[in-house]
Amino acid sequence: MNRHDRWPSHPTSLHEWQLARLRSYLSTTVLPFSAHYRALFDKEHVAPAMLRCLDDLRRIPFTSKSDFLPGTDGADPVRDFVLKPDRAVLSRRPATLLRVLLHGRAAVSESFEQEFRPLLLTSTTGRSAVPIPFLFTAHDLDNLRLAGARIMRVCAAEREMRMMNLFPFAPHLAFWLTHYASLGFGVFMLGTGGGKAMGTDGNLRLIRKIKPDVLIGMPTFLYHVLNELAHERFPLPSLRKIVLGGEKAPSGMRRKLRALARELGAEHVDVLRTYGFTEAKMAWAECPFHEDAGSAGYHIHPDLALIEIVDPKTGEPRGEGEPGEIVFTPLDARGSVVLRYRTGDCIDGGLFHEPCPFCGRHVPRLMGEISRSSEVRDLQFGKLKGTLVDFNHLEHILDNAEHIGTWQLEIRKRNDDPLEVDELVLHVTKTDSTDNDHLHAALDARFVSEMEIHLNRIEVHSTEELRERQGVGTQLKEQRVVDHRPAAEKGVTHA
Ligand SMILES: [Zn+2]
Structure with a gap:
């Protein structure tokens, strides 16, 4: 395992190096x-030796969420993605x-246990x-620790x-990655388990006691x-970094968090985003940057992950930027392994290989805003035909809007009548006395x-009311979009 962050700096050499790593990983670890x-490569007549350039990756069919769904025969395909060692082959x-x-x-024999036992x-x-x-x-937990560090x-980060x-304590990547990151880096980390485990009050009590330098959690x-804390006028000048994960964090949300930190007496706070997903078993972070200079992108670990950007409709590869x-392919995973996994996440700035302008690291960087194609919903604003609405874009508008604090978008039937048209209702807290x-x-x-x-209606709420609506402290994820239409009408669709 590469523990020394060593890889070629030039993009062409880096690609060759990653492909060599992929060929070896496939032939010694994945395909056996x-x-x-094994079945897919046989069916497609693909062998690792055929993968000589990035374009050759197209020989490997994509894997997507639908490949994990149970079949009508009750078979559970998720199991087929787990590496099951065969001692004869290993020896x-x-x-x-x-x-x-x-x-x-x-x-x-012990090293095989380490490598393959979940x-x-x-x-x-x-x-x-x-x-x-x-x-x-x-083996994966070692990589989780490495990726986290x-x-x-x-x-x-600094060890002092x-x-x-503050991620929810649950079998979810965000909490565990953060936990292993602290072990890997060697820094004090108090996991509160988030709102569901301790309530907002429990989290506040520990923040007042610990006076942390870094808060890590979901943006909402x-x-x-x-x-x-700002309402209580509790000073927190120690705060230096807010690290976000688990959901999108558009620039408007980051600006609001920075403004709140300033209210607490923390003058220079880096608000940093991370991007990860369960199937990757890791995440990547942005390095600190100045808001006016723009983001430096998520820094990918090139020895652990091969990232491709493809056209979401045709699957054809896209160029630099x-x-x-x-699309994600691991280069050193054990346990559950997915190749060329289509995340359903679209990035508007693409992938860059130039060294980072802020920290100088030679790593591929995912640039810009990420949106989930599953957040495009079919709404019936008229009686005749539906309208595809991209909720990523709506959320972006709302997070960047002035005068509002937190919000929730509700989709409902007019007059709660299932035969009626759909309505969009926005629930908000206001940050000033702007007229409704x-x-x-x-x-x-x-x-x-x-x-x-059109936005049909706005309903203004107190902080407590909105917190209750969003399920802060009771749900694992805060509910920013709720669909109160009858189940059959919830047109969640892929763009
Ligand atoms: Zn950087």
Whole structure:
């Protein structure tokens, strides 16, 4: 395993190096032990040796969420993605023969345990779908620790800092990655388990006690927590970094968090984003940057992950810096393994290989805003035909809007009549005394000019009311979009 962050700096050499790594990983580890990919490579007549350039990756068919769904025969395909070692095959690996000679059979047998026995499970959050479990072996936990420590370094963390992990305690990647990142980097980390485990009050109590330098969690929950501290006028000048994960964090949300931190007496706070997903079993972070200079992008670990950007409709590869869907292939995973996994996440700035202008690291960087194609919904504003509405864009508008704090968008049937048309109702807290009608008119004008849809109504709430609506402290994820239409009408669709 590469523990030294060493890889070629030139993009062409880096690609060759990653492809060589992929060929070796496929032939020694994935194809011998993955039922799914052994069958798929046989069917497609693909062999690792054929993968000589990036374009050759197209020979490997994509894997997507639908490949994990149970069949009508009750078979659970998720199991076929888990590497199941075969001792006879393992003993024929050239590295195995050498290790037996050097260390003896018992040590080699133990190393197979480390490499292949599943020890930890995290699953997808599945707001609309069944949760999909992903398994980690000891080998994966070493990589999780390594990837986590790199996130700490990219975020310019220091070992003297006191950190708090406010992600929900659950079998989800965000909490565990943060936990292993602190072990890997060697820094104090207090995991509160988030709102569901301790309530907002429990989190506030620990923040007042620890006076952390770094807060890590979901943007909406951190916003609530900092807002409470600002109301109490509790000073938190120690705060230097807010690290966000688990959901999108557009620039408007980051600006609001920075403003709240300033209210708490923390003058220079880096608000940093991370991007990860269950299937990757890791995440990547942005390095600190100045808001006016723009983002430096998510820094990818090139020895652990090969990222491609493809056209979301045709699946054709996109060039350097072109927008498209993020496709992920691991280069050193055990346990559950997916190849060329289509995330359904689109990045508007694409992938860049130039060194980072802020930290100088030679790593591929995912640039810009990420949106989920599953957040395009079919709404019936008229009786005749539906309208596809991109909620990523709506959320972006709302997070950047002035005068409002937190918000929730509700989709409902007019008069709760299932035969009626759909309505969009916005629930908000206000940050100033702007007149409600004025606020509605301004937001509606933006919805119309950018999305060609109307906002039917705005309802203004107190912080407590909205917190209850969003399920802060009771749900694993704060509910920013709720669909109160009858189940059959919930047109969640892929763009
Ligand atoms: Zn950087």
